Amino acid sequence: MGAAAIRVVHSTRSSRIGVAGFALLFVMLAAAPFWAERSDLRLLVEIFTYVALASLWNLLAGYAGLVSVGQQAYVGLGAYILFGLAIFAGINPVWTIPIAGLISAVIAIPVAFLIFRLRGHYFAIGTWVVAEVFRLLAAQIGPLGGGSGISLPVATVTAIAETRQMREFLIYWIALALLVVILGLIVMLLRSRYGLALTAIRDNETAALSNGVNVTRTKLVVYVITAAGTAMIGALIFLQKLRISPDVAFSVNEWTAFVIFIVVIGGVGRLEGPIIGTIVFFLLRETLADLGALYLLMLGIVAIGVMLKAPKGIWGYVADRFGWELFPLARRVERRDGPPP
Amino acid sequence: MASILTLDGISKRFGAIVIANDVDLAVKKGEALGIIGPNGAGKTTLFGVITGTVPPDSGCVTFDGRDVTRLPPDQRCRMGIARSFQIPQPFGGMTVFENLVVAAAFGQGRSEHDVYAQSHDILERCGLAAKANRPASSLTLLDRKRLELARALATAPQLLLLDEVAGGLTEHECEALVDLIRDIRKTGITIVWIEHIVHALLAVIDRLVVLHGGAFIAQGDPQEVIRSPQVNEIYMGIPADA
Ligand SMILES: Nc1ncnc2c1ncn2[C@@H]1O[C@H](COP(=O)(O)OP(=O)(O)OP(=O)(O)O)[C@@H](O)[C@H]1O
Ligand SMILES: [Mg+2]
Numbered sequence: 001m002g003a004a005a006i007r008v009v010h011s012t013r014s015s016r017i018g019v020a021g022f023a024l025l026f027v028m029l030a031a032a033p034f035w036a037e038r039s040d041l042r043l044l045v046e047i048f049t050y051v052a053l054a055s056l057w058n059l060l061a062g063y064a065g066l067v068s069v070g071q072q073a074y075v076g077l078g079a080y081i082l083f084g085l086a087i088f089a090g091i092n093p094v095w096t097i098p099i100a101g102l103i104s105a106v107i108a109i110p111v112a113f114l115i116f117r118l119r120g121h122y123f124a125i126g127t128w129v130v131a132e133v134f135r136l137l138a139a140q141i142g143p144l145g146g147g148s149g150i151s152l153p154v155a156t157v158t159a160i161a162e163t164r165q166m167r168e169f170l171i172y173w174i175a176l177a178l179l180v181v182i183l184g185l186i187v188m189l190l191r192s193r194y195g196l197a198l199t200a201i202r203d204n205e206t207a208a209l210s211n212g213v214n215v216t217r218t219k220l221v222v223y224v225i226t227a228a229g230t231a232m233i234g235a236l237i238f239l240q241k242l243r244i245s246p247d248v249a250f251s252v253n254e255w256t257a258f259v260i261f262i263v264v265i266g267g268v269g270r271l272e273g274p275i276i277g278t279i280v281f282f283l284l285r286e287t288l289a290d291l292g293a294l295y296l297l298m299l300g301i302v303a304i305g306v307m308l309k310a311p312k313g314i315w316g317y318v319a320d321r322f323g324w325e326l327f328p329l330a331r332r333v334e335r336r337d338g339p340p341p
Numbered sequence: 342m343a344s345i346l347t348l349d350g351i352s353k354r355f356g357a358i359v360i361a362n363d364v365d366l367a368v369k370k371g372e373a374l375g376i377i378g379p380n381g382a383g384k385t386t387l388f389g390v391i392t393g394t395v396p397p398d399s400g401c402v403t404f405d406g407r408d409v410t411r412l413p414p415d416q417r418c419r420m421g422i423a424r425s426f427q428i429p430q431p432f433g434g435m436t437v438f439e440n441l442v443v444a445a446a447f448g449q450g451r452s453e454h455d456v457y458a459q460s461h462d463i464l465e466r467c468g469l470a471a472k473a474n475r476p477a478s479s480l481t482l483l484d485r486k487r488l489e490l491a492r493a494l495a496t497a498p499q500l501l502l503l504d505e506v507a508g509g510l511t512e513h514e515c516e517a518l519v520d521l522i523r524d525i526r527k528t529g530i531t532i533v534w535i536e537h538i539v540h541a542l543l544a545v546i547d548r549l550v551v552l553h554g555g556a557f558i559a560q561g562d563p564q565e566v567i568r569s570p571q572v573n574e575i576y577m578g579i580p581a582d583a
Pocket of ligand 2: 384427504
C-alpha cells in the first residue's frame with residue numbers, strides 16, 4: 001500500500017452521537033434561566049464547576065500522572081485574586097476571572113519547579129504543603145479580612161449586574177461558558193501533538209520516554225494549564241458565594257477530596273469520566289444529604305464498591321465493554337480505496 | 342569504519358549483583374552485533390545504560406561521537422537510539438496506529454500529520470496493518486513484540502537495540518522476522534540484538550559477544566564464539582579447561 005492510500009479520522013459513530021448529545025445539552029442548559037428555578041440554577045453552577053475541576057484534575061493526574069492533592073491551592077488563589085483585584089483595583093469581578101487564570105499560570109511555574117523534584121507520594125504531599133502555605137499566606141492579608149475572611153462590598157456586587165436576578169443569570173452563563181471552554185480546550189489539547197504525548201505518558205511513561213517524548217516538559221505544560229483553569233473556576237465559585245475566607249477557599253475537602261472521588265468513580269484517564277462521576281456525586285449528595293455524617297460514609301462505600309467492581313471507573317468499564325468514546329479523540333486509520341481495515 | 346556506539350569502562354551493580362565491571366564495547370556503523378549470556382547476566386540492563394533508563398555507576402557512553410552518558414532517554418531517542426523492550430511496553434489505551442504515531446512524531450521530532458503515512462507503512466512491514474485500529478492492550482504477546490519492533494523502527498533510528506524479539510515465534514514466523522531484520526540492516530541501520538534463539542541471531546549478525554559475570558567473556562566471529570570453551574562452560578556446564 002502506498003503512502004497516499006490512507007487517511008486518519010478522529011470521529012467514531014459513538015463520538016458523533018456524543019458530540020450531537022453535548023450540543024443539544026448545551027442549548028438546553030444555555031436556556032436554563034428561562035425554564036429553571038433559582039435554586040436549580042445555583043445547583044447547576046455548582047455542577048458545572050465540579051465537572052470543570054474534575055476534568056482538570058483528571059488531565060493532571062489521569063493523563064500526566066501528577067497526582068496532586070493540593071489543587072485547592074489554585075482554587076483559593078484564583079478566588080483571592082478576584083477579591084483582591086475587585087476590592088483594591090476596582091476591576092469588575094467578571095473581568096478578573098481571566099486575569100486570575102493568567103496570574104495563577106505564572107505563579108504555577110516556580111511552584112512546579114519546586115514540587116517536580118518530588119516523586120510519587122512525596123509529590124502528592126508536596127502539593128498539599130504548597131496549598132497549606134497559600135492558605136497561611138492568605139490569612140496574613142489583613143485588608144482581605146485575614147483569617148476570618150471578607151465579603152465583596154455591595155458596590156462591587158451591584159457593579160456585576162443591576163438586579164440580583166440578572167447577576168445570578170450572568171454567573172450561570174459564565175459558569176456554563178467557562179465549562180464549555182475548558183472542556184473544549186482539553187479536547188483540543190488531547191487531539192494535538194501534546195495530547196499524543198500526554199496519552200502516551202498516561203499509558204506508559206517509560207515507553208514514552210524511550211520513544212522520544214519529553215515527559216518533564218509535557219507535564220510542566222499540563223501543570224500550568226491546569227493551574228490556570230482551576231484558578232478561573234475558583235474565582236467563579238467565590239464570585240457566586242460573594243464571600244471568601246482562607247479555610248473555605250483552600251479547603252482540601254471541597255476542592256480536592258470530592259474531586260478525586262468524582263474522577264475515581266467516573267473513570268481516571270478518560271475525558272468522559274469526570275462528567276459521569278459528577279452526575280453520580282450530585283445524585284448521591286442530593287438524595288443522601290439528610291443523612292449527615294452517614295452521607296460521607298456512603299460516599300466511601302460507593303467509592304470502594306466502584307474500585308472493586310470497576311477499577312477503571314464507571315466510564316472505564318463501559319468503554320472497555322462497548323468501545324464507546326463520546327469525544328472524538330482517537331485517530332483511526334481508514335483506507336481511501338476501500339472499507340476501513 | 343567509525344564506531345557509532347562505544348562503552349568506556351562501564352560499571353553497574355545492583356547491590357551484590359554485578360551487571361558490568363569496567364566493560365568496554367565498540368559497535369561499528371552498519372554492524373549487526375549479537376549479545377548472548379545466561380538469564381540475569383545483565384543484558385537488558387546494558388540496554389538501559391545505552392538508552393539512558395539505567396544510570397551506570399561509572400563509565401561513559403558515546404553515541405555518534407557525542408558523550409551521551411548524562412542525557413535523558415528521550416533525547417537519546419531523538420538522536421537515533423531506539424530500543425524494543427524485552428517485556429513489551431505498549432501504550433495500552435491507544436490504538437496500534439497511535440502507538441506508531443507517537444514513536445514517529447516524537448522520535449523524529451516531526452509533526453503528527455507528517456508521519457501518518459510512514460507509520461502505516463511500518464505497520465505493514467511488521468505485519469500489524471490489519472490491527473491498526475485495535476487498542477494495543479488487546480494484542481497477543483506475539484503482536485505486542487511486533488509492536489515493540491515497529492515502534493522502535495518508527496523513531497527512524499541509526500542504532501536499533503532489539504531485546505529478545507524472536508522468543509515464542511514459530512519456525513515460520515522466526516524466518517519472517519529474520520528477513521525483516523536483514524531488510525532493516527540493509528537500510529544502513531546498526532543493530533544490536535540480544536537473543537536466546539541462537540540460530541535466528543546467527544542468520545543476521547556479524548559479531549557476537551557473551552556477557553557473563555559482569556564482563557564480555559568471549560567476542561568475535563559468531564560461529565567461533567558459539568563453539569568457544571567459555572560458552573560451552575556457561576551454557577552446558579562443561580568447564581573451559583576440560
Ligand atoms: N532496577 C533493578 N534493581 C535491582 N536489580 C535489578 C534491577 N534491574 C535488574 N535487576 C537485576 O539485575 C540482574 C540482571 O537483569 P537483566 O534483566 O539485565 O538480565 P538479562 O541478562 O536481560 O536476563 P534475561 O536473559 O532473563 O532477560 C537480574 O538479577 C535482575 O534481577
Ligand atoms: Mg533481558
